[in-house]
Amino acid sequence: MNHHPAAWGRPLPASASFDMYNPQxxxxxxxxxxxxxxxxxxQPLVTGTSVLGIKFDGGVMLAADNLASYGSLARFKDxxxxxxxxxxTVIAAAGDMSDFQWLxxxxxxxxxxxxxxxxxxxxxxxxxxxxxxxxxxxFYARRSKMNPVWNAVLxxxxxxxxxxxxxxYVDLLGTTYSAPTLATGFGAHIAQPLLREAFExxxxxxxxxxxxxxxxxxxxxxDCMKVLFYRDARSMNKYQIATVTKxxxxxxxxxxxxTQWGFAEDLxxxxxxxx
Amino acid sequence: xxxxxxGYDLSVxxxxxxxxxxxxxxxxxxxxxxxxxVGLRCTDGIILGVERLLHSKLLVKGANRRIQSVDEHxxxxxxxxxxxxxxLGSRAxxxxxxxxxxxxxxxxxxxxxxxxxxxxxxxxxxxxxxPFGISTLVAGADKTGPRLFCIEPSGVFYGYRACAVGKxxxxxxxxxxxxxxxxxxxxxxxxxxxxxxxxxxxxxxLAPLAISLSRSTAVESVKNDVLAIHLVHxxxxxxxxxxxxxxxxxxxxxxxxxxxxxxxxxxEEKAKAALEEGMEED
Numbered sequence: 422m423n424h425h426p427a428a429w430g431r432p433l434p435a436s437a438s439f440d441m442y443n444p445q446x447x448x449x450x451x452x453x454x455x456x457x458x459x460x461x462x463x464q465p466l467v468t469g470t471s472v473l474g475i476k477f478d479g480g481v482m483l484a485a486d487n488l489a490s491y492g493s494l495a496r497f498k499d500x501x502x503x504x505x506x507x508x509x510t511v512i513a514a515a516g517d518m519s520d521f522q523w524l525x526x527x528x529x530x531x532x533x534x535x536x537x538x539x540x541x542x543x544x545x546x547x548x549x550x551x552x553x554x555x556x557x558x559x560f561y562a563r564r565s566k567m568n569p570v571w572n573a574v575l576x577x578x579x580x581x582x583x584x585x586x587x588x589x590y591v592d593l594l595g596t597t598y599s600a601p602t603l604a605t606g607f608g609a610h611i612a613q614p615l616l617r618e619a620f621e622x623x624x625x626x627x628x629x630x631x632x633x634x635x636x637x638x639x640x641x642x643x644d645c646m647k648v649l650f651y652r653d654a655r656s657m658n659k660y661q662i663a664t665v666t667k668x669x670x671x672x673x674x675x676x677x678x679x680t681q682w683g684f685a686e687d688l689x690x691x692x693x694x695x696x
Numbered sequence: 697x698x699x700x701x702x703g704y705d706l707s708v709x710x711x712x713x714x715x716x717x718x719x720x721x722x723x724x725x726x727x728x729x730x731x732x733x734v735g736l737r738c739t740d741g742i743i744l745g746v747e748r749l750l751h752s753k754l755l756v757k758g759a760n761r762r763i764q765s766v767d768e769h770x771x772x773x774x775x776x777x778x779x780x781x782x783x784l785g786s787r788a789x790x791x792x793x794x795x796x797x798x799x800x801x802x803x804x805x806x807x808x809x810x811x812x813x814x815x816x817x818x819x820x821x822x823x824x825x826x827p828f829g830i831s832t833l834v835a836g837a838d839k840t841g842p843r844l845f846c847i848e849p850s851g852v853f854y855g856y857r858a859c860a861v862g863k864x865x866x867x868x869x870x871x872x873x874x875x876x877x878x879x880x881x882x883x884x885x886x887x888x889x890x891x892x893x894x895x896x897x898x899x900x901x902l903a904p905l906a907i908s909l910s911r912s913t914a915v916e917s918v919k920n921d922v923l924a925i926h927l928v929h930x931x932x933x934x935x936x937x938x939x940x941x942x943x944x945x946x947x948x949x950x951x952x953x954x955x956x957x958x959x960x961x962x963x964e965e966k967a968k969a970a971l972e973e974g975m976e977e978d
Contacts, residue, residue, distance in 0.1 A: 526797075526800075530793055530796065530797070533767065533768060533793070533796075534789060534793065536765070536768065537764070537765035537766060537767065537768075537789055538765070538789075539765075540761065540763070540764060540765040540771075540942070540952075540953075540954065541761045541763075541764050541765070541785075543758075
């Protein structure tokens with residue numbers, strides 16, 4: 422069977438027998454470009470793993486580690502996956518890092534133009550929800566063209582007009598949702614329950630109670646990043662936390678969790694062992 | 697005007713027999729009728745200032761600004777047709793964004809001015825269009841330091857240490873020469889005071905002129921000068937303009953931003969005081 426796209430829909434004649442050493446079958450002539458099916462990104466290449474977000478009293482926090490993997494190889498260890506946009510918004514991206522770099526460039530250009538126009542028009546700067554809606558439209562439009570922006574993005578920010586926090590999720594399918602705690606990818610399985618548990622312990626399941634303090638939010642994110650480092654093979658014990666309050670955006674220096682690996686001594690069944 | 701076009705001024709794609717483009721010269725007339733715009737390169741930054749003549753008391757305070765931001769580090773002030781200025785500003789922002797997209801670096805003021813001037817020049821080549829009725833001051837700070845350029849309706853552009861365009865530019869240029877002659881140069885904060893002083897001085901001289909000009913023809917401008925000086929003493933006329941100033945300096949984080957309101961107010965106060973003092977001497 423010849424799986425090359427140029428040979429799609431062209432079965433071999435009944436008389437022909439498949440010969441992988443025959444160039445006619447093994448290396449079909451490339452069809453002219455206009456006859457080829459259009460193939461956009463089919464998989465991400467250099468990827469970042471999950472990112473987390475949580476609301477606290479007076480602000481919102483995002484966390485992401487500094488690793489960009491090339492497949493299972495820990496390829497780049499100093500990548501910043503938290504990116505500030507204007508004075509009161511931060512985005513955090515999981516997924517394809519080159520798409521994320523492109524996204525940053527696009528968004529920065531938009532914000533720069535808005536900034537330039539604000540001198541003459543004196544309009545309010547883009548709010549976190551404006552940026553989020555833009556991303557949602559972009560991601561949905563791109564996936565509808567079968568050419569997705571291969572990221573899951575968290576948008577966190579402080580809305581100056583409404584004087585409230587914002588936290589939203591949008592991914593490569595154009596899926597959007599908002600919640601007081603969010604996590605992408607593997608973090609949605611591992612960290613989201615921990616985030617919810619901590620959030621609901623104070624705020625209640627309806628979220629109407631008091632929100633956690635900034636210190637408590639930092640602590641639960643530290644805890645989640647540690648658990649993710651233990652459980653997620655694509656993660657790294659070096660991460661940053663972005664905090665957005667009405668006073669603006671602060672992105673922390675990279676930090677690490679204290680980890681215990683003593684138990685690994687007794688593990689059997691992985692790696693080189695003599696017994 | 698010494699020589700009216702005699703048929704050679706109908707299209708910008710036709711030279712006059714002595715090699716002039718009358719439409720471009722008429723465009724310069726549109727600039728000369730507009731409120732003055734000033735650019736001043738200082739030791740530690742650069743300033744743009746315009747005197748916005750207010751044609752109605754119903755205008756929103758601070759609206760219809762004539763200084764625009766082009767990029768983070770570049771601003772431009774126009775003198776002439778405001779709508780032409782807006783259009784050129786939009787084009788300049790596109791050029792600056794295009795440069796960033798291509799080279800992933802901020803555009804230098806010179807390169808940006810070159811691109812804008814090319815655009816302006818194209819409007820002097822075709823019979824189907826009219827030249828821009830504006831002179832543009834492009835000011836910014838890039839890797840080469842603070843830079844100032846002036847683009848004229850013909851598309852020609854020069855770099856300056858200080859420049860003034862619009863009505864009263866000759867007066868302003870004389871003042872700027874004095875400012876630049878100061879020993880040790882002039883800082884942006886001093887520059888703001890100086891520009892406010894010369895703009896307020898010009899405006900109180902020119903604002904009534906603008907009003908009287910609109911009632912009369914340009915030929916009578918000599919008479920209007922006399923009229924203007926009389927009108928300066930009319931208290932209402934002092935409110936017929938707004939001062940608009942932006943800068944790029946350390947204090948603004950090397951970004952193009954409006955001069956802080958308190959500093960501008962202080963500069964205006966000083967300018968007014970100096971002006972009144974000057975009048976009493978007269």
